[in-house]
Amino acid sequence: MGFDANRPDLLIGVIGAGAMGRGIAQVAAAGGIRVRLTDAKPGAAQEALKFIDGMLKRAAEKGGMTAEQATAATERIQIVDGPVDLKPCHGVIEAVVENPDIKQKLFAELEAIVADDCIIASNTSSLSVTLLANKLKHPGRFAGFHFFNPVPLMRLVEVIDGVLTEPWVGDALMALGKRMTREPVRVKDAPGFLVNQVGRGYSLEASHLVSEGIASFVEVDRVMRDVGGFRMGPFELMDLTALDVTQPASELLYMQFFHEARYRPSLVMRSRLDAGILGRKTKRGFYDYSSGEQAVPPEAPAPGAKPQSVWVSRAEPAGHAALVQLLDKLGAPVESTAKPSAGALILVTPFGEDTTTCALEQGLDPKRTVAVDTLFPMVKRRTIMTCPITEPAYRDAAHGLLASDGVPVVATKDSPGFIAQRIIAMIVNIGCSVAQNQTATPADIDKAVTLGLNYPHGPLAFGDRLGADRILKVLMNMQRVYADQRYRPTLWLSRRARLGVSLLTPDT
Ligand SMILES: NC(=O)c1ccc[n+]([C@@H]2O[C@H](COP(=O)([O-])OP(=O)(O)OC[C@H]3O[C@@H](n4cnc5c(N)ncnc54)[C@H](O)[C@@H]3O)[C@@H](O)[C@H]2O)c1
Structure with missing residues (x-):
């Protein structure tokens, strides 16, 4: 069809001049595109244009563009009264309230106004793109174009193909996203997109x-x-x-x-x-903000206690090795016997199991057993956990010992997967589910997540770094201990972990 994202006279309509619509209009104009902006609320589009002008001027002051470029970008945006004025647009991006009825009504109205090959795109963040298209005569021209807030700072945009979206529409939005200086990623319609x-x-x-x-x-x-x-x-x-x-x-x-x-x-x-x-x-959430700042409760000092002797379980050889190396550095009296001596602090290093399961399955005294998370480098902070009957003196001795070089320790109640193991295993598993469902390519999944969520790594690369086989073990043990399908590993993950290949590996 006839959409050329790079044509010099490209004209785009933006409906809704709120937080998102104004950002979309700004980056489009900054990308050299003429924009017609409209909002149902009287004065809202004018107010948005003033805001955009200020943002572009600030960008110019900061050296992101010249003052002339900023002025030219603002001048590319024209405020119009309503959808009827979007007739000559080559594409229209909707960014009105997140209400399916309002959006569908608007699309039907718009379709009667614009040309047959005008692309209609929605910035919806949570509604099915396929469903939003279903009142259109030509649903093939409709797609999701999901920007992130604040638009000028967040470079990612998801281009979402609904079931009936014609491929040229997604292709055109990918090109349009690039012209708007974004990083577009192609996604198949799914709840939450990618x-x-x-x-x-x-x-x-x-x-x-x-x-x-x-x-x-x-x-x-x-x-x-x-x-x-x-x-x-x-x-x-x-x-x-x-x-x-x-x-x-x-x-x-x-x-x-x-x-x-x-x-x-x-x-x-x-x-x-x-x-x-x-x-x-x-002013009140998980933290208190009544003073205007986030009030963070102070961290309690580590107990001064130390164990007389420590025994480390060999059930997880990698965890055993990492922990013994750290304990040696801390000068701890580590026992090398097959069984712990009477009175020794018992440390276990599970991947996905809780302390209770480790103690019972390994025949250890639960009153003296403390678990240490060794999946991550134990450099900036360490995590330990106890079972319901671990004696506080043993917990404190483990805490005191592991904090003795000044590295803070968090001591938690018993949990399959500690804190970080279970949260990160979940992120990796969901990333694998997105790949399995072919919502996006493995490389795009990691790219979108690092750009859109600022995570240290994409979910698939995160799994690779920690070891896909270990993430699989964490999940399988969590599923077993919790008896909850929530933790079942995806086939994408388990196949690649067992085959010993990267989680970023697509099917041949
Ligand atoms: N805010 C976010 O973080 C974010 C991120 C991604 C996507 N989104 C999506 O973007 C869309 C807009 O969100 P927002 O945060 O900009 O909302 P917003 O409330 O800031 O702005 C919505 C604007 O749409 C106008 N409007 C409402 N109905 C209209 C209609 N029928 N015709 C024309 N204008 C109409 C309102 O007057 C308002 O100015 C929603 O679909 C939302 O889910 C929001």
Whole structure:
């Protein structure tokens, strides 16, 4: 069909001049595209244009463009009264409220106005692209074009093909995204598309952990920053996005996936939403913001206790080796006997099992058993956990010993997979599910997640770095201990782990 994203006179319509529409109009204009911007609320588009002008001027001051380029970009945006003025547009991007009825009505109205080969695209973040198209006479011309907030700073855009989207439409939006200086990624319509699906792994697993009383949200945030390498912990992130955005999106995704256990939302988060504890915008979320700053509870000092002697389980040879190396560095009295001596602190290094299971299956005294997470380098922070009857003196001795070189330790209640193992295994597994369902290519999955979510690695590369075989073990053990399908490994993951190849390997 006739859409050429690079034609000099390209004209794009943007409907909705809110947070997203104004950002989309700005990057389109900055990419040399003429834009017609409209909003149903009187004065909203004018206000948006003023805002865009300010943003472009600031970009010029910062050296991102010249003052002339900024002025020229603003001048490319024309405010118009409504859809009727979008008749000459080659493509229209909708960014109005997230309501399927309003959007569908708008598309039907628009279709009667624009040319037959005009692309109609929606910036929806959670609605089915296929469903949004189903009131159109020509659903083939419709696709998702999902930008991220704030648009000028977030370079990723997902180009989403609905079931009836014709391939030329997605191709054209890929080219248009590039002209708008974005990094477009091609995605097949699915609940949460690509990025919002993988992102559920982080917030949901963290929420379940806290709901189950395993650790506090501050401890989870500390571990995910220091051990997982994430820029923000899941709870400070939820405070930023606000629970009235995150929780309804999680609940919708779970329904759209026909109650797939991997996406099961957390009851505690629903209760907090019902209570109006939303995050920064209500000055109270997981953290307190009444002073204007995030109030972070101080970390308790490590206990001074040390064990008289330590015995390390050999059930996980890699975990045993890593922990013994660290204990030697700390000058700990490590026993080399096959069984622990009476009174020795017993350390186990599970991948996906809880402390209770390790102690019982290995015939160890649970009162003296403490588990240490060795899946990650134990350099910035260490995680230990106890079973329900571990004596506090043994927990404190393990804590004191592992913190004796100044590295902070988080001590949690018993959990299959500690904190970081289970959250990251979940992210990897969901990334693999996205690959298995052919929602996007393996390389695009990692690219989109690093660009869209700022994770330290894409889910597939993350799995490779930690060892796909170990992630598989974490998940299988979690599934066994929890007796919950939520943790079942995807075939994408288990096949590649067993074959010993990268999780980024596509099928031949
Ligand atoms: N905010 C985000 O983080 C984000 C990220 C990605 C995608 N999205 C999606 O982008 C869309 C817009 O979100 P937003 O955050 O910009 O919302 P917003 O509330 O800031 O702006 C929506 C604008 O649409 C206007 N509007 C409503 N109905 C209209 C109609 N029928 N015709 C014309 N204008 C209409 C409103 O007056 C408002 O100015 C939604 O579909 C949302 O899911 C939002």
